[in-house]
Amino acid sequence: MGDLSVTPDQSPIVSHTYDLANLGPFDVGHLVVNFSWPLQDKSGHWLLYLPQIPYIQYSSGAREICEIDPQLINPLDYNLQRRSKRQAENYFYEDDSGIFGEQSALGSVYDATDYDYSHLTQQLLSMTEDYQTEDQPSAGSEDQPPAVEDQMYDFAGEEYDDGRQLSDINAGGSSVEESEFPESERVTQTEILAPTYTGNTFSRINFICRVSLAVNERASVNIESILYPSTMHDHYSSVAKLTFHSTAEAIETDMVKVSGSSKVSAVTELTILDPVYSQGPGRGIICGEKECHKYAFCHMMFGEIDQPICQCPDGFVGDGESNCDPGVATTSPSTVIDCRTDNPCGSNAQCIYQADSSSYVCVCRPGFHGDGYICADENFSESSQTYPDKSGSVGDMEPECRFGACTCGSGYRYDGSGCVREVQGSPECRTTADCRPDQQCSFNSFSNMRTCTCEYGYMETSEGCMSDQRDLCSADRDCQPEQVCQFAGREGRRRCECRIGFLMENQRCVQNPDAGCDILKNCDSSAECVPNPDTGKYECRCINGFVGNGTVCERSSRIGCNVLNNCGKFASCLFDQQDRGYRCFCDTARGFDGDGYSCSPVQSCGENPAVCDPNSDCVNPYGAGHGCRCKFNFFGDGLSCEPSPKYEGNFLLVAQGIALIKVPFSGRGSRPVNIKSNQLSSGVDLDCSRGKIIWTDTKNKQINIADVDGKNAEVFISGGFKFPEGLAVDWVSRNLFVTDPGTDSIEVISLENKMRFRILEENLHSPRGVAVHPMLGKVYWTDWDSYGPKVEMANMDGTGRETLVDFMIGEPNSIAVDYFSQEVCWTDAGKKEWDIKPKIDCISASGSGRRTVVELSYGEYPYGIAITQNSILWTDWKKKYVHGVDKNSGTRQKPIPYMLANIGKPYDLVNVPEECPNIANSCQGQPCGMNRMCLPDGSGGHTCR
Numbered sequence: 001m002g003d004l005s006v007t008p009d010q011s012p013i014v015s016h017t018y019d020l021a022n023l024g025p026f027d028v029g030h031l032v033v034n035f036s037w038p039l040q041d042k043s044g045h046w047l048l049y050l051p052q053i054p055y056i057q058y059s060s061g062a063r064e065i066c067e068i069d070p071q072l073i074n075p076l077d078y079n080l081q082r083r084s085k086r087q088a089e090n091y092f093y094e095d096d097s098g099i100f101g102e103q104s105a106l107g108s109v110y111d112a113t114d115y116d117y118s119h120l121t122q123q124l125l126s127m128t129e130d131y132q133t134e135d136q137p138s139a140g141s142e143d144q145p146p147a148v149e150d151q152m153y154d155f156a157g158e159e160y161d162d163g164r165q166l167s168d169i170n171a172g173g174s175s176v177e178e179s180e181f182p183e184s185e186r187v188t189q190t191e192i193l194a195p196t197y198t199g200n201t202f203s204r205i206n207f208i209c210r211v212s213l214a215v216n217e218r219a220s221v222n223i224e225s226i227l228y229p230s231t232m233h234d235h236y237s238s239v240a241k242l243t244f245h246s247t248a249e250a251i252e253t254d255m256v257k258v259s260g261s262s263k264v265s266a267v268t269e270l271t272i273l274d275p276v277y278s279q280g281p282g283r284g285i286i287c288g289e290k291e292c293h294k295y296a297f298c299h300m301m302f303g304e305i306d307q308p309i310c311q312c313p314d315g316f317v318g319d320g321e322s323n324c325d326p327g328v329a330t331t332s333p334s335t336v337i338d339c340r341t342d343n344p345c346g347s348n349a350q351c352i353y354q355a356d357s358s359s360y361v362c363v364c365r366p367g368f369h370g371d372g373y374i375c376a377d378e379n380f381s382e383s384s385q386t387y388p389d390k391s392g393s394v395g396d397m398e399p400e401c402r403f404g405a406c407t408c409g410s411g412y413r414y415d416g417s418g419c420v421r422e423v424q425g426s427p428e429c430r431t432t433a434d435c436r437p438d439q440q441c442s443f444n445s446f447s448n449m450r451t452c453t454c455e456y457g458y459m460e461t462s463e464g465c466m467s468d469q470r471d472l473c474s475a476d477r478d479c480q481p482e483q484v485c486q487f488a489g490r491e492g493r494r495r496c497e498c499r500i501g502f503l504m505e506n507q508r509c510v511q512n513p514d515a516g517c518d519i520l521k522n523c524d525s526s527a528e529c530v531p532n533p534d535t536g537k538y539e540c541r542c543i544n545g546f547v548g549n550g551t552v553c554e555r556s557s558r559i560g561c562n563v564l565n566n567c568g569k570f571a572s573c574l575f576d577q578q579d580r581g582y583r584c585f586c587d588t589a590r591g592f593d594g595d596g597y598s599c600s601p602v603q604s605c606g607e608n609p610a611v612c613d614p615n616s617d618c619v620n621p622y623g624a625g626h627g628c629r630c631k632f633n634f635f636g637d638g639l640s641c642e643p644s645p646k647y648e649g650n651f652l653l654v655a656q657g658i659a660l661i662k663v664p665f666s667g668r669g670s671r672p673v674n675i676k677s678n679q680l681s682s683g684v685d686l687d688c689s690r691g692k693i694i695w696t697d698t699k700n701k702q703i704n705i706a707d708v709d710g711k712n713a714e715v716f717i718s719g720g721f722k723f724p725e726g727l728a729v730d731w732v733s734r735n736l737f738v739t740d741p742g743t744d745s746i747e748v749i750s751l752e753n754k755m756r757f758r759i760l761e762e763n764l765h766s767p768r769g770v771a772v773h774p775m776l777g778k779v780y781w782t783d784w785d786s787y788g789p790k791v792e793m794a795n796m797d798g799t800g801r802e803t804l805v806d807f808m809i810g811e812p813n814s815i816a817v818d819y820f821s822q823e824v825c826w827t828d829a830g831k832k833e834w835d836i837k838p839k840i841d842c843i844s845a846s847g848s849g850r851r852t853v854v855e856l857s858y859g860e861y862p863y864g865i866a867i868t869q870n871s872i873l874w875t876d877w878k879k880k881y882v883h884g885v886d887k888n889s890g891t892r893q894k895p896i897p898y899m900l901a902n903i904g905k906p907y908d909l910v911n912v913p914e915e916c917p918n919i920a921n922s923c924q925g926q927p928c929g930m931n932r933m934c935l936p937d938g939s940g941g942h943t944c945r
Contacts, residue, residue, distance in 0.1 A: 012226075012270065014224075014227055015222065015223060016222075016223045017223070018223075018264070018266065020221070022213035022217055026723060026742075026766075027784075029877060029905060031256055033209045033221065034207075034208050035054070035221070038306075039202050040202050041203070045231040047227070048227060049074075049226045049228045052073065052074065053065045053068060054066040054222060056220070056221055057219060058218075061832065062832060069194060069197050069207070204302075204303075215786050223246065238275050238277055238287075242272070243267060243301045244269075245302065245304065246265065248265075248266075249262055250262045265360070275298075285298050292310035293312070293321055295313065297310075297311055345373070348368045349364050435452035472495055473494050482502045482509035483498055484499050484743075484761075502515070517529040517538045523551060524540065524548065526543055527543060531754040543598070544595075560583070567584035568584065568586075568599050569640070570587045571599050572585055586599035589610070591611045592611070601639065604627070605618035606625075607626075613628065615634045615643075635689045637925040644691070644916070646691070647914075648708065649912050649913050649914030649915070652896070652909050652910070652911060653686070654864070654898065655682060655906070655907040656672075656900055657903070659675045659681070660695060661673070661898055661899065661900060663896060667898065670899050672710075679697045679699055681704075682724075682725050682907045682908060683728075683770075684727065685727050686910050688917075694736065698724055701722065703718070704716060708912065720756070723740055724738050726739035726782075727908075728779070730936075731774065732919065734750060735751060735796070735923075736750075739768060739770045744766070745760065746760040746770065748933070753933075755932070755945075757933065764783060766786070767781050767782070769781060769812070769814035769826060769908075771817045774920075774921050776938065777938040778794070779796050780815055781793075782813060782815050783812070789812055790804075790809065795938030796936045796937070797937050799938070804847045805850060809836070812829075813828070813865075814908050816865045817867075820869050822845045825842040825865060826841060827840060827865045828840070829861045837856060838860045839853075860876055862874045864907055864909040866911040867911065870888070871886060871893065873909065874909075875908075881898065881901055921936045927942065
């Protein structure tokens with residue numbers, strides 16, 4: 001919006017304010033907004049002179065300056081002094097507001113990447129392959145960096161023992177000047193930067209502001225300027241009206257979307273009450289390069305296109321140049337389409353202000369001509385264009401063909417030969433004026449055209465657009481059995497949507513015929529419903545001894561197991577004298593019985609210890625009954641055990657958006673173990689019993705898995721996620737816990753068969769970090785609800801939920817379990833408006849004895865967290881590298897540098913030990929069977945699902 005006041009010398013101060021708001025459901029970090037400002041006219045004369053740097057004012061009270069070439073700010077050392085508008089008697093103004101979407105809102109946000117790094121992929125991969133680690137810490141030692149006394153550690157200018165500055169250390173441990181890589185192989189940071197200018201003639205300039213908004217947070221960008229008096233007096237003294245037009249464009253990414261148009265405008269219009277006219281008798285005034293009609297006045301517009309306009313005064317009509325005749329304009333203002341609202345402009349057009357209609361209209365860009373809706377190249381000749389035959393049109397409707405394209409009226413579409421009625425879907429449109437009163441014209445990315453659709457919150461019916469208020473909900477209990485209550489980000493509310501495996505037909509959720517058998521329940525009695533390891537979809541599979549598609553199974557022909565090799569576990573293929581062929585027989589010597597395809601122990605190991613594998617023990621935990629449990633560093637169900645794989649340990653793993661980076665505690669020898677330009681790695685954890693790393697990819701809505709060294713990377717599971725973020729591995733029970741703030745739920749997924757359940761989804765608003773304690777059978781998580789942030793815990797089966805912390809907590813992010821001290825610790829980014837500083841807090845695993853390990857300063861933003869025997873380590877969105885503190889004394893430690901720290905933002909991190917902690921629970925050994933999920937109940941027992 002525009003505003004105006006005056007300086008002591010009567011020069012108006014013109015200020016434009018752009019309001020932004022994050023409607024959720026996720027936080028926005030470093031959104032780049034590009035501003036265009038009419039600093040000078042095209043001859044280099046000052047117009048809206050900038051005496052100070054534009055700034056961002058947050059609703060919390062914080063203020064940040066924008067990024068602009070310094071030479072553009074107050075180069076003449078002009079002293080800005082405000083005075084009351086009463087002193088500006090020679091000026092009055094009108095203003096028009098530019099806002100992002102409805103209610104000045106920056107729209108819904110769906111994913112977290114700040115920049116597209118695809119152009120760096122080959123460089124990064126090349127560096128990964130060629131990278132040689134140096135000075136690795138000795139195995140078995142944490143090699144902690146030395147502690148420093150200063151609680152507010154400033155790493156600028158800090159030196160290592162060899163004299164190198166930390167800011168000059170690259171990931172390989174050598175300074176940039178001494179790098180062994182040739183110039184072409186070095187990785188340089190590429191980001192959106194404010195342009196710089198040379199000389200003294202700048203004309204219209206650009207600058208950028210980087211805005212970070214929490215959910216429901218608001219901010220405004222303020223641009224204050226002086227209408228330069230000398231320019232107005234010397235070059236525009238005969239001008240009666242001045243219009244200054246600035247623009248702001250939000251740079252959208254795959255993860256950040258804007259509600260409405262991403263490019264908007266603000267306008268200040270000044271009317272000069274007593275302009276100086278010097279034209280001769282009967283002549284019009286000179287307006288730029290035009291001579292106006294003798295009755296017209298000069299209106300100068302400075303914007304994306306600087307243009308002089310000769311405008312007839314009220315009571316006269318005409319073009320302002322050749323004629324201004326007495327009369328009243330016949331055009332109704334309501335017929336003028338404001339392109340800022342409907343955004344109907346063609347791909348080669350722009351929406352700009354037109355003084356003659358006092359509105360924003362579509363105008364073809366330089367090098368193109370047309371009506372603003374269709375713009376052809378300036379070399380295009382209509383006379384040489386041949387259009388198709390129009391014989392295919394229906395009735396009297398014929399296409400309108402111009403500028404090389406054909407269009408049809410409302411309710412029709414052009415099919416290449418004529419206009420045909422729109423039978424299915426919504427009718428094509430150019431603007432909302434082409435639609436019914438209860439519809440809007442919006443771009444449909446699937447059909448690649450603009451169509452008439454109902455507004456958000458309404459649905460198309462035979463009676464028109466009807467409100468779908470019946471779909472509103474607060475929890476699943478408000479919905480039908482086939483529905484779940486989910487947050488609809490673009491609508492800013494929760495509504496009932498079909499569950500996975502169901503689809504909407506005639507306003508009802510019906511089973512998707514392509515859904516899995518867990519939904520359709522269509523397996524044969526001789527089949528089992530199991531997940532496909534490649535797709536995660538549940539499929540019917542005939543049991544051993546039967547063949548078919550799973551929905552129909554028949555006993556297989558009597559081909560011997562010596563050919564089919566189809567005997568079950570704990571069975572052998574032996575020759576059967578009675579059947580005169582090879583058959584499968586369970587190992588009765590160890591105490592197993594069955595049909596040879598499925599064998600199970602007849603007795604417990606308390607009665608027959610032979611059923612246990614030699615590398616397992618027969619235990620009776622909590623008196624719940626005897627069972628086989630694999631020994632430490634072995635895994636399996638106890639009936640059979642395999643040794644856990646050996647892998648390199650004693651380092652950190654940082655999720656850095658496009659990459660997972662191995663970071664030794666020394667800071668030397670870091671390297672990426674996984675790089676993918678189109679991913680956004682967010683949460684990461686270690687499956688220590690299998691030597692695997694598992695991470696969430698929020699951009700592609702999936703979970704990936706790889707060896708600890710990054711090899712054999714693959715998609716573990718996808719589908720059903722909206723924004724998978726936090727992740728925690730229960731390596732004992734073989735389960736994976738995932739937070740999804742897109743669905744406001746916590747989901748558990750079996751690492752063995754990919755079976756999945758939502759164990760928590762009510763009264764969750766923005767779950768982020770998650771951690772597990774397998775021995776206690778507990779799951780802990782942070783909820784970043786902007787109105788009520790908290791830390792909670794529950795039993796792993798979803799029971800026994802309780803709140804641990806809900807006071808003096810600002811913005812809790814990641815959370816981790818300290819197996820050494822039996823504590824749970826989390827990062828808290830703080831909240832200045834609540835007088836809560838960023839900090840690292842801990843509480844006992846049972847929920848008592850909360851303490852603050854270290855309090856940080858405003859401006860720091862701790863995110864990921866990892867815990868070692870002596871230290872708590874974290875990543876920070878505002879400061880690069882890994883930061884640390886002694887977890888007992890609270891003494892800050894030197895930051896740990898790593899390669900690629902300048903690219904993107906660091907998210908989660910995990911400590912990678914050489915072996916798992918020596919802990920167990922009742923789910924060890926998969927007592928529920930391989931086709932079910934075992935979930936500890938927090939009391940020493942478990943729940944089978």
